[in-house]
Amino acid sequence: LISSQASPGLHVIHIAAEMAPVAKVGGLGDVVTGLGKALQKKGHLVEIVLPKYDCMQYDRIRDLRVLDATVYSYFDGKLFQNKVWTGTVEGLPVYFIEPHHPSKFFWRGQYYGEQDDFKRFSFFSRAALELLLQVGKKPDIIHCHDWQTAFVAPLYWDLYFPKGLNSARICFTCHNFEYQGAAPASELASCGLDVQQLHRPDRMQDNSAHDRVNPIKGAIVFSNIVTTVSPTYAQEVRTAEGGKGLHSTLNFHSKKFMGILNGIDTDAWDPATDIFLKVQYTANDLQGKAENKAAMRRHLRLSSADDSQPLVGCITRLVPQKGVHLIRHAIYRTLEMGGQFVLLGSSPVPHIQREFEGIANQFQDHEHIRLILKYDESLSRYIYAASDMFIIPSIFEPCGLTQMIAMRYGSVPIVRKTGGLNDSVFDVDDDTIPYQYRNGFTFATPDEQGLNGALDRAFNLYNNDSETWQQLVQKNMNIDFSWSSSASQYEELYAKSVARARAATSRT
Template identity: 45%
Template sequence: MYIAMVSAECAPIAKAGGLGDFVQGLSRELARRGERIEIFLPFYDVANLDVFQNLYEIQPSLSVPHHDQCLDCCVLGGEIEGVDYRFIDPRTSRDYFRRGRVYGEPDDAERFAFFSRAVLEYLLHSERPPDILHCQDWQTGLIPVLWSEIHRRLGLDTMRLCYTLHNLGYQGRVEGDILRQVGLDPLRLMHPDRLLDPNDEGMANLMKGGIVHAHFVNTVSPRYAWEVQNTEQGMGLQSLFQTHAHKFGGVLNGIDDAVWNPERDPLIPVNFGPNTLPLKAANRRALRTRMGLVEADKPVFGIVSRLDRQKGVDLIRHAIHYLLAEDCQLVLLGSALDPDIDEEFQRLKQATSESQDCRLNLEYDESLAHLIYAGCDMLIIPSLYEPCGLTQMIAMKYGVVPIVRRVGGLADTVHDANYSDKPFESRNGYVFDDPTEEGLEGALRRALGLWRRFPEYFRQLRVNGMQTDFSWSRPAARYMEIYEHLRSQ
């Protein structure tokens, strides 16, 4: 099967978050299964092109309709591990993708709307269109709309579109003029059953457009799919999901076991696995040495997270104070885009700088992330909402017991040591429900009690998590079922 992925990011070329890991991990697994995979990305000036042995021009001049004219693009190509990559490079004085970063520009909507039209124009003039066009998040939400309104009639009618939603906190709410820019009619599309935003009269919602016009829509965990239909997590789109329930579902993400595997990880001092778990202690010592923590008979808690409201920053801050009062150690790795949150954690870093039990690193460091997973005992994830989450799966792979709030993918992957209905060998962490200090403290207290009083049971929780299959194998098989279903329509 020929599957084209369209995304604003893909690791390790251009990654800003979990979306980049998703596109890389799923694409690589599908390619291993013998499928033909092509990934479309903007040609960012910050792209890591060192991963390509050869990057070449596929189409030196692609004409893309834009406002009342056409813009010229160059399409470049490369290949990594059996996956083909296609880069859209517009030749315009606007320098859409030469901004020094992936996101965060005032004209993001215009940039990605143009990218969406350019991808379809390229496919329209290619020798063979893909069987499946798999779009990601709001940045590509206009692709199903463009296909339905324009490109289906021009020769792409056999193509089927899958649309994956990674975070409903970002829906692409824009002025309707963006539609006219790429050749769409705002008067035709700005209606409640099409692109009109339900929360902001007069605005277009690009994610809503993708949901309405795609052949299949999914979130990145079954629990999150239920939440966006039935709770405030739908962020205004609950009724839309209920209307389109016949083509909507949830598929849990995987993690890339070529990158996240303590038995082969080159970024940690000592490799280990479920059968060699005592070797994890050497990584704990290395983590303490690197971070300047005292060597002591105390559990080490980790936090690896973006610092924003979604991730429960108030609960993260409370956890730090609580655990230090309970004579524990803690290492935090995370950064904040919000200046108020950044200032708050900079003050907290300064306030804890003299402690031998606490270190806060407020900028991302890939090698430190690996060492935290390898060295810590428990990981705290108190998210207010979590479409899937990868940190809890990575943590369990590294013998770390996660302490999470029961939302989204966290609820699908973490099964409480005390209260789960699963057998003990399937339990792997601690879960709390209420996003309150009391709720978090209850889970932390139970986890600490097991670590201190019943070390063998705590060890078994570690092993249970390590032996769980979080690879891309099962998610890829589920996506193949979806693709086959779409092709049969």
């Protein structure tokens, strides 16, 4: 066990449902690891608490072993045993909770999308706090993420602070306000929260469905710090159109709410060291990138007749948020314009998955189009490296990581101007932006015409001015997308909150 006194900095414990690369569905997993590592580098003691899923990538955990202590946690009026495991992931100490509950909460072969997700994650949130209490942790910050661990905020103040787990400030980060986890109010009682007290308009009652409780709302109300993952998205969710019903709550609590742009883990995403690539490369050696493009074309049975034919990549969860109709359109438009297109994506929405399976079949043996409908990290790295352009036509995008990864691998982003895309991609033709910041192609209106405008301009530059294109690629590969500056912003928020709490305690 890591001693809580070992570090001179802050002691930060993340309680989360995902962590890359062991348990990752999307950006949340990347953020927990990336932010955690950056804060650890700055001298803070960072620990993570995760569920012990059956479907995790166990080969990415070092020194996994079971703790001697068994943690008993409350649910539905009874106490359940939890086996607790420790291990190291990407240099970060992690606790994995394995509930011995008859419902086998984390033994489902998938992370989310189960009928009883509310139960699974409210159980986990409580068990995580119970673990911290029982092993005597004294964290300065407990950082919870998304609705799955939003329960931590009310549980901490209502139940665990009085029990003596009282050293911490609570930080909550919402990675996507689309997913709020609202459920019938009575379900809240299972994890020991007081429905009478919390099912109220100023606490956890859902703003639209009044018979429901909303975990995200609860975390906004009960946390000391609330963040989301980009400044533009933080503005958007404070409006009626963008807030998915929570804009009034966010406006009421605006003093503790801010948007901090995510970084990427630049050690994990580095074309110079990426072992999944055919050849590693840097901004000064774009021949290596060209070799990856050639190798991937062979691998996917795409035509290699023309080296300079542009290759457009897209790596995404296929959900409405990502602009699936525009992704589909981009495939056909790319073909019309003489390019190649590779899509790597999978969908939790059956009709979208079926639709894309149809398109994949249509292009099964096509020499310029390939759709691969699965989750595959090593192939994703190959596509980032092989593609010349990368398309992200999102309807909304809290932060988006793929545009940053694409740029680091020398693929020029073509994006809709929304959320974090608006904070990280700046149009090469926009004279209002200083030249050194311009790095991609953007469009404002989420329709086919809007997308065509940006895609056509990208093809134009690629086909007609290869020197400028290459300079753009090299400039993008050298942009600093590391967590360093964003982690400093979190550090400052944490430190201020801790200082306020200490000042308040010393006054009493």
